[in-house]
Amino acid sequence: MSGEISGHYIDGQSSTAHPVTASLIDGAVILEPPLRPPTPLSDINIGSRVGTTPRQLIFTDGAVVESSDHAVIDHWSKIAGNHGGWLHRWESRSIYALVALLLVVALFAGSARWGIPWASNLIAHALPTQITEQLGDLAVESLDRLIFSPSALPPERVASLQDQFARLLPGENTEYDYRLEFRGGGPVGANALAFPNGIIIMTDELVELAERDQEIQAIWLHEIGHLQHRHSLRQILAHSGLAILTTTLTGDITAAGSLVVGTPNLLMEAGYSRQMETEADTYALAEMQRLGLATEHFANIMERLELAMFDPSPADQARENEAPAAGAEEGRTNSVEMPNFFSTHPLTKERIHRFRPAVRSAPPASAETPEEGTK
Amino acid sequence: MATTTDQLEQSAPQRLGFEFHGSGGEYFKIWIVNILLTLLTLGIFSAWAKVRRMRYFYGNLSLGDQTFTYLADPVAILKGRIIAFSLFVLFWAGWNFLPATAMGLLVIGTLLIPAILVASWRFRMRYSAYRNIRFNFPCRFSTAYRAFLSPLVIILAITGILYGGLHLLDPATLTEIMTSNAGGEVPDDFRATPEDFLLSLVYLVALPFVPFLDCLRVRLLVNHSYYGNLAASARIGGGSFYRVYLVGFLLMGAITTLAMIIIFGAGFVAGMLVGEAGEALLPLGIFIAVLLIYGCAIYSGGYFRAERTNLIYDNIHFGEARVRSHLEFHPVGKIYATNTLAIGLSLGLLIPWAQVRMARYVASVSALEAQSLDNILSADAQNENALGEGMIDAFDLDLGL
Numbered sequence: 001m002s003g004e005i006s007g008h009y010i011d012g013q014s015s016t017a018h019p020v021t022a023s024l025i026d027g028a029v030i031l032e033p034p035l036r037p038p039t040p041l042s043d044i045n046i047g048s049r050v051g052t053t054p055r056q057l058i059f060t061d062g063a064v065v066e067s068s069d070h071a072v073i074d075h076w077s078k079i080a081g082n083h084g085g086w087l088h089r090w091e092s093r094s095i096y097a098l099v100a101l102l103l104v105v106a107l108f109a110g111s112a113r114w115g116i117p118w119a120s121n122l123i124a125h126a127l128p129t130q131i132t133e134q135l136g137d138l139a140v141e142s143l144d145r146l147i148f149s150p151s152a153l154p155p156e157r158v159a160s161l162q163d164q165f166a167r168l169l170p171g172e173n174t175e176y177d178y179r180l181e182f183r184g185g186g187p188v189g190a191n192a193l194a195f196p197n198g199i200i201i202m203t204d205e206l207v208e209l210a211e212r213d214q215e216i217q218a219i220w221l222h223e224i225g226h227l228q229h230r231h232s233l234r235q236i237l238a239h240s241g242l243a244i245l246t247t248t249l250t251g252d253i254t255a256a257g258s259l260v261v262g263t264p265n266l267l268m269e270a271g272y273s274r275q276m277e278t279e280a281d282t283y284a285l286a287e288m289q290r291l292g293l294a295t296e297h298f299a300n301i302m303e304r305l306e307l308a309m310f311d312p313s314p315a316d317q318a319r320e321n322e323a324p325a326a327g328a329e330e331g332r333t334n335s336v337e338m339p340n341f342f343s344t345h346p347l348t349k350e351r352i353h354r355f356r357p358a359v360r361s362a363p364p365a366s367a368e369t370p371e372e373g374t375k
Numbered sequence: 376m377a378t379t380t381d382q383l384e385q386s387a388p389q390r391l392g393f394e395f396h397g398s399g400g401e402y403f404k405i406w407i408v409n410i411l412l413t414l415l416t417l418g419i420f421s422a423w424a425k426v427r428r429m430r431y432f433y434g435n436l437s438l439g440d441q442t443f444t445y446l447a448d449p450v451a452i453l454k455g456r457i458i459a460f461s462l463f464v465l466f467w468a469g470w471n472f473l474p475a476t477a478m479g480l481l482v483i484g485t486l487l488i489p490a491i492l493v494a495s496w497r498f499r500m501r502y503s504a505y506r507n508i509r510f511n512f513p514c515r516f517s518t519a520y521r522a523f524l525s526p527l528v529i530i531l532a533i534t535g536i537l538y539g540g541l542h543l544l545d546p547a548t549l550t551e552i553m554t555s556n557a558g559g560e561v562p563d564d565f566r567a568t569p570e571d572f573l574l575s576l577v578y579l580v581a582l583p584f585v586p587f588l589d590c591l592r593v594r595l596l597v598n599h600s601y602y603g604n605l606a607a608s609a610r611i612g613g614g615s616f617y618r619v620y621l622v623g624f625l626l627m628g629a630i631t632t633l634a635m636i637i638i639f640g641a642g643f644v645a646g647m648l649v650g651e652a653g654e655a656l657l658p659l660g661i662f663i664a665v666l667l668i669y670g671c672a673i674y675s676g677g678y679f680r681a682e683r684t685n686l687i688y689d690n691i692h693f694g695e696a697r698v699r700s701h702l703e704f705h706p707v708g709k710i711y712a713t714n715t716l717a718i719g720l721s722l723g724l725l726i727p728w729a730q731v732r733m734a735r736y737v738a739s740v741s742a743l744e745a746q747s748l749d750n751i752l753s754a755d756a757q758n759e760n761a762l763g764e765g766m767i768d769a770f771d772l773d774l775g776l
Contacts, residue, residue: 008441010507015603015751017441017506050427051401053434054442064507066441087427090408097404100411101724107414131472138474236471248413248421249723264722 003075007054007067009035022057022065024076029057029065036063046077049088111245112268117275120237124230129175129196132233136197143193143201149184151204158182164213165200168220168291176227180220182207190308194223196232209304218284218298225283231276238272273344281351299355306348388695388744395738397435399728405431406727418460422453432734438505438743446509447502455498478574489519496596505602508753514599522595526584534580538573586616593687602693603751611690619686623679630675631668638664670712677708688741696745702737710736 003024008017009031021032028038036059045058055073057065067073077085090096151158165180176198185191185203192202200223202216210216226232242265281298288295345351409424426449433443466484469476493514500512581588590613597609642660649656681702688700714729 012507013753014749015506015508016749050430050434051397051405053431056444062507066507087408091405094404097407100404100407104407104411104414107411111414134474135472240467248410248418250726263719 003069003072005065005067005069005072007065007069009065010063011035012062012064017066020065022067024079027079029076031065041076041080044080046073046080046082049074049085051091108245108249112242116238116241116245116268117234117272120234120241121229123237124233127233129198129230132196132230134197135232136195136199140195140197140199140201144183147186147188148201148203149186151182151184153182153204153207157207161207161213161216164217165220168217168224168287170224170228174228178224178227190305192219192223194226196227196230198227200224200227206305209308210301211304212297214293214297215301215304217293218288218295218301221284221287222280222298224287225280226276228283229276229279231280234276235269235272239269242268270344274346277345277351281354285355295355299352302348302352302355388697388746390699391439391743391745391748393738393741393743394437395432395435395731395735396437397431397731397734399725399731402431402731403724403727418456419453422449422456425449425452433503436734436738439748441506444504444507445502446504447498451498482574489523490516492592492596493519496600500600506748506751508603508751511601512596512599513601514595518599519595522591523588526588526591530577530581530584534573534577537580538576586620587613589620589683590616597687597691603753605693605696605751608692609687609690610692611686615686616683619679619682623676623682626678627672627675631672634668634671638667670716673715674708674712677706677711678704680711681707684737693745696743696748699742699744701740703740706736 004021005023006019006021009020010017018033018035020035022029023032024030024041025038027042028040029044030038039059043060047056047058049055049070052068052070054066054068055070057067057073074085090100153161161182162180165178169178178198178200181199181201183201183203185205188203190203190206190209192200192206194200200220202219206219207216210219246265284298285295287293288298405427409420409427412420413424426445426447429445429447433445436443466480469480493512493516497512497514500510503510590611594609594611597607600607642664645660646657681704684702685700688698691698710733714725714732717725718729
């Protein structure tokens with residue numbers, strides 16, 4: 001009634017496998033040939049099932065009967081009071097697997113789209129800003145060595161700009177010790193970068209490109225926005241989060257660096273970067289309105305930057321910048337204005353659009369204080 | 376095939392084939408449930424997932440008429456993963472946020488390799504069984520460190536001689552290299568120190584030793600492994616590792632270069648023929664070309680993968696028995712290239728199919744030559760708790776042999 005299984009008996013002392021049949025009679029497992037005395041089913045541990053791989057009936061002394069007669073073994077397992085095996089039931093039905101698949105896809109998409117940015121944001125703001133200070137120092141140092149040259153701006157101009165910069169800072173509401181520095185941009189041309197040690201570097205070229213100081217202020221606010229939102233740290237966290245997520249799929253941490261899974265991760269990271277640019281824009285927009293600066297200025301300087309980029313004379317090819325985790329730079333846009341999933345910045349047109357309609361609600365440009373007037 | 380239970384004495388050893396019985400569809404269901412539960416439990420289930428995965432692959436691998444068994448306890452794996460993850464976070468934080476400590480972490484990480492190697496392989500062996508007899512790896516940490524000591528001394532000696540030589544021959548250049556980034560107002564911590572330079576030199580000098588180190592690693596792992604009371608041994612010289620590495624990488628370089636010339640050449644000719652009209656198709660053309668070249672690179676890596684595996688496994692002996700491994704360049708390259716393509720196009724969903732496909736191929740070309748697999752005795756009685764295994768049990772990492 002309870003059936004019979006065939007398989008091998010191996011005593012655990014020697015590798016010799018004896019072909020046997022085992023049957024369950026009156027609650028005891030009886031082997032034929034009788035290699036051991038009848039054993040109560042309650043003294044036998046029945047291994048759980050994985051796919052159709054052979055099962056083991058394990059006796060207390062370590063001997064086993066191995067068999068693939070799953071139907072009978074499942075039945076015995078139930079008689080023994082073992083109602084486990086739910087994992088196998090789940091794994092063996094296609095419809096459940098399909099449900100699992102849909103859930104996994106949803107969880108992956110959700111984690112990548114919302115979970116990771118949310119968690120990175122949370123962690124980044126929970127950590128002290130000092131954690132990224134060394135990174136910023138190192139990035140500034142290496143850019144000074146490789147890219148930048150000392151600034152050639154006249155000292156009185158620098159003093160005036162420093163003065164204006166000090167008035168834009170978020171005051172009490174920050175953990176950063178903000179410092180403004182100027183450099184010759186060299187290959188990066190008109191550009192501004194924020195570093196996680198609180199240093200904002202603006203190139204002489206960008207200062208010269210600006211027609212009014214308010215445009216320069218708009219750029220600073222955007223860069224301060226990057227730091228206020230801790231974008232460098234969030235980028236590092238998001239990158240690691242994606243690597244961990246990928247590892248659950250591939251079971252292999254090194255796979256995260258390979259081309260096959262690296263490409264989707266790169267796309268996601270470009271997406272995060274665009275989100276962060278938008279966040280920094282939002283900060284700049286709000287601060288400009290709070291300070292009574294016409295938001296139009298941001299739009300103007302962005303347009304001019306874009307033009308400078310297409311104008312081959314002063315611009316250099318080497319705009320793509322290294323140290324992506326350390327510096328959030330401005331001035332880099334797509335060379336071709338079309339939606340680009342690999343792009344780290346949103347379309348300039350869209351960005352400008354946010355600052356143009358807002359101009360109507362902001363005080364008119366003429367209402368600005370005179371000392372911030374045109375260059 | 377003769378059944379392994381034959382007790383007849385035979386003069387010639389029998390050849391017992393390995394066979395893999397898993398199927399991609401069946402494994403997909405196990406795999407997807409594993410991933411779902413791992414995600415839902417924030418990684419905790421990954422230990423159980425590993426056990427189910429290993430049990431699937433072991434249980435479907437037969438040698439003669441018996442299959443392998445994976446016996447590890449998920450809780451032990453979970454403990455190991457918690458320790459490993461904590462270490463990983465420490466290293467990650469140091470690496471990302473304290474660039475000044477990165478070099479130190481690299482040294483510590485390198486010095487830990489033998490210990491991690493021994494601990495994880497011991498875990499793997501202790502919980503692998505065939506015919507209810509466990510494998511074992513009773514190797515002490517000190518043995519592993521001794522094994523790697525001589526190459527370390529040689530590498531350090533060469534570095535010392537090189538450094539000294541450079542210093543004698545051209546001290547000016549050396550000073551320049553070491554202080555090249557010392558300009559500007561840079562805190563002392565961020566200048567390249569002579570220690571940094573020396574360390575880089577050590578890793579550079581170590582590079583040509585990689586095949587030899589690989590050989591040492593394989594010999595260490597195999598020569599201290601047991602199946603029951605039967606000791607495993609590998610008679611492999613470093614020379615054959617150098618041959619496989621050298622031929623492997625030359626072949627890969629040659630095939631990939633050739634593919635590049637042909638594919639870009641063809642693209643160029645096609646571009647000339649189509650003319651201006653085809654300009655819109657250029658990005659697509661480049662994408663396809665890069666994909667093809669990448670595929671060729673993976674395919675040509677098949678030689679190295681096949682021959683290295685053969686070199687290791689075809690030389691493993693268990694007493695009188697010998698493992699045979701006859702992987703071939705073409706099928707391995709083809710499987711790797713198409714697996715990669717399938718995984719990429721399916722966004723990872725074909726990973727189970729790809730893994731099963733590879734396992735099936737490897738098993739089909741592997742065998743064991745043995746008189747008999749019977750009467751091999753369990754060694755548990757002698758080796759149980761010979762080493763502090765409580766701690767070892769809690770350390771499991773996949774390093775892969």
